[in-house]
Amino acid sequence: MTGSLSPKWTGTAFLAALVLFPLFATPFWIVQIGAQTMILGIIALSLVWLAGYGGMVSMAQLVTAGLASYVVAYFGVQSDPALGLRLPWGLNIVLAIAAGTAFGIAVGMIAVRCFGIYMIMITLAIAVAFFYLARQNMGFFNAYNGFHGIRAPALFGLNLRDPIAFYYLCLLCGVTLFGFVVAAARTPFGLALQGIRDNPRRMQSLGYNVAVHRVLAFGIAGFIAAIGGVLRVWYAGSVSPGSVGVGSSISILMIAILGGMTHPIGAFVGALLFNLIQNFAIDFIDRERFNTMIGIILLAIILFMPSGLVGIADRLRQDDKRGDRPPRQTAPNAGKKSPNIREGNHP
Amino acid sequence: MTSRRVFFAAMVAATLASPAWSQAPTEELRVGVLATLEGPLTSLGQEAMRGVRLALSEANNTVAGRRVTLFTGPTNATPDSAINAARRLIEQDRVQIIIGPVSGTEGLALVQFAKQNPGVTFINGTAAAPEATYRDPAENFFRFNADGVMWQAGLGTYAFQTKRYRRVASLVNDYSFGWAQMKGFSLEFCRAGGAIVERLWTPLGTTDFSSLIARIPRNIDALYVMLVGADATNFITQYVQAGAPVPLIAGTNTVDQTVLATLNRPRLREFMMGTPSASPVVDDWTNERYQRFVASYRKMFPDGLPAPASAGLGYYLNTQAMIQALGAVNGDLSGNQARFRQALASTVVDGPAGPVRLDENRQGNATIFVTEVRAAQDGRLFNGFVQAFPNVTQSMGMPREEFARLGVPARDTIQCP
Numbered sequence: 153m154t155g156s157l158s159p160k161w162t163g164t165a166f167l168a169a170l171v172l173f174p175l176f177a178t179p180f181w182i183v184q185i186g187a188q189t190m191i192l193g194i195i196a197l198s199l200v201w202l203a204g205y206g207g208m209v210s211m212a213q214l215v216t217a218g219l220a221s222y223v224v225a226y227f228g229v230q231s232d233p234a235l236g237l238r239l240p241w242g243l244n245i246v247l248a249i250a251a252g253t254a255f256g257i258a259v260g261m262i263a264v265r266c267f268g269i270y271m272i273m274i275t276l277a278i279a280v281a282f283f284y285l286a287r288q289n290m291g292f293f294n295a296y297n298g299f300h301g302i303r304a305p306a307l308f309g310l311n312l313r314d315p316i317a318f319y320y321l322c323l324l325c326g327v328t329l330f331g332f333v334v335a336a337a338r339t340p341f342g343l344a345l346q347g348i349r350d351n352p353r354r355m356q357s358l359g360y361n362v363a364v365h366r367v368l369a370f371g372i373a374g375f376i377a378a379i380g381g382v383l384r385v386w387y388a389g390s391v392s393p394g395s396v397g398v399g400s401s402i403s404i405l406m407i408a409i410l411g412g413m414t415h416p417i418g419a420f421v422g423a424l425l426f427n428l429i430q431n432f433a434i435d436f437i438d439r440e441r442f443n444t445m446i447g448i449i450l451l452a453i454i455l456f457m458p459s460g461l462v463g464i465a466d467r468l469r470q471d472d473k474r475g476d477r478p479p480r481q482t483a484p485n486a487g488k489k490s491p492n493i494r495e496g497n498h499p
Numbered sequence: 500m501t502s503r504r505v506f507f508a509a510m511v512a513a514t515l516a517s518p519a520w521s522q523a524p525t526e527e528l529r530v531g532v533l534a535t536l537e538g539p540l541t542s543l544g545q546e547a548m549r550g551v552r553l554a555l556s557e558a559n560n561t562v563a564g565r566r567v568t569l570f571t572g573p574t575n576a577t578p579d580s581a582i583n584a585a586r587r588l589i590e591q592d593r594v595q596i597i598i599g600p601v602s603g604t605e606g607l608a609l610v611q612f613a614k615q616n617p618g619v620t621f622i623n624g625t626a627a628a629p630e631a632t633y634r635d636p637a638e639n640f641f642r643f644n645a646d647g648v649m650w651q652a653g654l655g656t657y658a659f660q661t662k663r664y665r666r667v668a669s670l671v672n673d674y675s676f677g678w679a680q681m682k683g684f685s686l687e688f689c690r691a692g693g694a695i696v697e698r699l700w701t702p703l704g705t706t707d708f709s710s711l712i713a714r715i716p717r718n719i720d721a722l723y724v725m726l727v728g729a730d731a732t733n734f735i736t737q738y739v740q741a742g743a744p745v746p747l748i749a750g751t752n753t754v755d756q757t758v759l760a761t762l763n764r765p766r767l768r769e770f771m772m773g774t775p776s777a778s779p780v781v782d783d784w785t786n787e788r789y790q791r792f793v794a795s796y797r798k799m800f801p802d803g804l805p806a807p808a809s810a811g812l813g814y815y816l817n818t819q820a821m822i823q824a825l826g827a828v829n830g831d832l833s834g835n836q837a838r839f840r841q842a843l844a845s846t847v848v849d850g851p852a853g854p855v856r857l858d859e860n861r862q863g864n865a866t867i868f869v870t871e872v873r874a875a876q877d878g879r880l881f882n883g884f885v886q887a888f889p890n891v892t893q894s895m896g897m898p899r900e901e902f903a904r905l906g907v908p909a910r911d912t913i914q915c916p
Contacts, residue, residue, distance in 0.1 A: 180590030231611045231635065287702050288673075290910070296674035296702060297604050298578060301611040313615075389615065390608050394577025431587065434573075443537065 220381030231301025256374015298392025412460025531588030533599025550814030563830030603676030625813030647679025655687025725750025
């Protein structure tokens with residue numbers, strides 16, 4: 153095995169690069185590219201967890217994150233003195249994450265009996281309903297205006313609004329959640345979930361409660377997305393219906409597809425690529441047409457790399473040495489019964 | 500093979516040399532413009548860009564011997580998009596001054612953003628939510644255009660006294676600019692003794708108005724409509740198809756040229772004739788300075804609107820203010836732009852509709868016109884001059900404390916009955 157590095161080494165080098173990155177980069181690269189990639193990656197990670205290990209594609213992950221953002225704004229400090237309940241930040245974060253998790257479980261309970269395209273439809277409906285509620289409701293969501301001037305707290309002498317500190321916070325959350333998902337997939341619960349993904353009927357007859365496993369998977373996804381939502385509202389400083397629009401929900405799906413849903417790292421790879429395209433497409437084309445270019449790039453990627461960037465890496469590695477990684481353990485495959493918006497890398 | 504390599508080398512060189520990457524030469528001025536180039540307010544964003552270009556071209560794109568380089572930040576009328584675009588303009592394009600945004604809620608978000616970026620000076624575009632300069636304003640945010648309440652000066656009184664409307668209902672876009680316009684209209688209409696019997700609200704970006712049209716009460720004299728951009732065109736078309744039971748009183752942007760120019764069917768034009776509105780722009784005012792502004796607009800943008808709209812005027816005024824203030828300090832942006840900001844605060848802009856100066860919250864006064872939709876010889880519609888109100892202030896001529904007691908614009912500000 154001289155041709156390629158082992159995954160362990162690549163991973164360590166990758167992490168070192170991420171940690172050292174702010175030493176060389178400008179604030180634009182640290183925050184808008186670095187931190188935002190981590191935030192989008194975390195939200196997409198919740199989808200990759202659900203879709204990759206549970207075979208359930210949910211379009212409601214962004215609004216789950218959005219709900220957490222709204223909770224942070226509603227119970228926290230923001231620009232309008234008449235709004236915001238000004239709870240201490242620690243309690244506020246706990247509330248936000250609890251709300252996101254509860255919302256995830258609620259979405260799971262609604263969507264759990266559906267499979268494939270029907271699950272996508274029902275979660276999309278939830279996302280759209282949430283958007284319209286946020287746009288119309290004055291009492292909790294402050295309608296079209298939303299909330300502005302929300303800032304990350306300063307704690308233990310460390311100001312999290314500082315670009316570098318904020319980047320490391322996002323990186324820490326991203327890496328921890330990534331590790332959490334990888335580890336969760338190997339627990340008995342994670343293995344049972346993958347079993348349910350591949351053959352729910354067989355798992356049922358073996359005595360597993362399929363519905364409960366799926367709802368819990370949604371709860372975990374809600375937990376992950378909520379952390380992304382808290383970071384996102386600190387990053388943007390504001391949350392409004394535009395933050396939870398259908399377009400943004402589709403972006404999250406796009407990120408997961410770009411990166412690939414066969415491994416949790418796909419979420420972050422996809423987020424990086426998506427973010428770079430979003431920020432730099434405008435430099436190469438007329439300011440009024442850059443959205444067309446973004447669309448064409450995304451289309452090309454999906455057309456030529458149907459299993460995303462991670463799929464390409466996996467395929468290269470498998471050509472190199474077959475069976476290098478036991479697919480059941482670390483890289484979930486598309487089983488026969490799983491929804492097929494992704495394409496399995498298993499021959 | 501070699502030629503391909505040369506080509507790539509040239510590509511890389513070109514990329515590195517492009518303004519987004521290279522270090523700024525000292526004599527160049529980097530100015531960012533936020534404009535809604537996507538979404539329901541696209542036509543306003545395009546008009547806004549015309550205003551900026553017109554003001555800059557009058558100064559030959561040079562201020563105090565320094566060339567002005569423009570960077571556009573496209574937004575879609577949501578506050579998120581405005582913040583993202585502004586962040587990119589500052590951090591990637593390294594602009595020193597930002598002009599914009601178009602939409603009221605974008606403006607509110609940008610004021611908060613301005614507080615976090617004290618090194619950059621923000622000059623508004625046409626965002627017209629009053630709170631942006633009224634409550635808790637930012638030190639580095641300047642607004643030379645009037646706000647949404649001011650834009651309605653004179654309309655309520657005119658509708659009551661001249662048009663003799665007593666009972667009206669309203670249909671307004673449900674966001675900060677709509678609430679501001681509603682406050683401006685009801686302030687005078689209610690004071691004159693009129694009644695607003697039903698208030699209908701609809702989000703920005705509504706395309707199907709049938710259920711709202713069905714909810715318009717029958718026993719009213721007129722309907723106050725304040726819809727922006729594509730919403731206005733969609734509503735007028737569907738309202739006329741539904742039989743248009745009562746005449747309209749229009750908010751500023753509802754009979755803006757960005758909307759009137761899209762009404763190309765005779766029935767729509769006929770119905771809109773005579774609709775009163777109030778606005779910082781008017782299409783046939785005979786004032787010499789104003790006519791010069793309209794003429795140079797038409798000359799520079801033959802394929803633009805028939806006459807400049809409020810978005811064009813707002814961006815023109817604010818860009819003009821930047822040019823004048825930069826000229827006064829000889830392009831000096833040192834010391835956290837302190838001298839420039841001081842100059843900006845005391846600049847009296849030679850505006851097309853009269854001189855504009857800022858109050859202590861860095862909010863400009865304005866001349867506001869009551870207008871009426873009329874048709875030209877060739878059939879196209881324009882806003883005809885009825886009355887002019889010079890020097891409208893942010894508190895609408897009332898003492899500031901008394902005006903403040905009316906409350907921040909919201910769905911239920913100023914009720915009658």
